[in-house]
Amino acid sequence: MSRSDPVENPWAGEVSLRIDGRDLRLKLTLGALAELEQALEAGSLVELVERFENGRFATADVLALLRAGLRGGGHDLPADFLEQADIEGGPVLAARKAAELLVRAFSLPGEA
Numbered sequence: 443m444s445r446s447d448p449v450e451n452p453w454a455g456e457v458s459l460r461i462d463g464r465d466l467r468l469k470l471t472l473g474a475l476a477e478l479e480q481a482l483e484a485g486s487l488v489e490l491v492e493r494f495e496n497g498r499f500a501t502a503d504v505l506a507l508l509r510a511g512l513r514g515g516g517h518d519l520p521a522d523f524l525e526q527a528d529i530e531g532g533p534v535l536a537a538r539k540a541a542e543l544l545v546r547a548f549s550l551p552g553e554a
Contacts, residue, residue: 455546457511459539460530468511468539470547478510491548494541501533507540 449465450458456469470478479487482503490507493499505524512519529536 452546455543456515457539457542457546459508459536461524461527463528466512466517467515468508468543469514470507470511470543471514474510474514475547477513478506481506481510491544494544499537499540504533504537504540507543508536511540511543 449467450456454469456467458465458467460466475487478490482490490499490503493503508524509521512523531538
């Protein structure tokens with residue numbers, strides 16, 4: 443896939459992220475959201491959304507969201523994949539994409 447190929451469909455709740463030189467599609471499906479809820483050490487998805495809205499999220503929140511999004515996007519990757527991966531844009535872009543996943547999972551494009 444070339445860098446110019448579109449890999450996300452915002453109407454389907456998809457977000458793309460370039461990891462290890464590959465454009466990967468992430469999506470929070472219902473199953474991925476259930477896994478995410480279980481992965482959160484404390485609290486609920488509502489609390490996670492509130493943490494992102496208030497800028498009080500942790501790196502673990504970002505990683506959990508991206509892992510769930512990768513699974514929902516159809517990527518079967520090892521659990522420690524993201525810890526070893528090179529995410530284009532670094533931690534700042536990773537956090538933005540994680541937040542974007544949350545927004546797209548619970549709204550239609552243009553509603554955010």
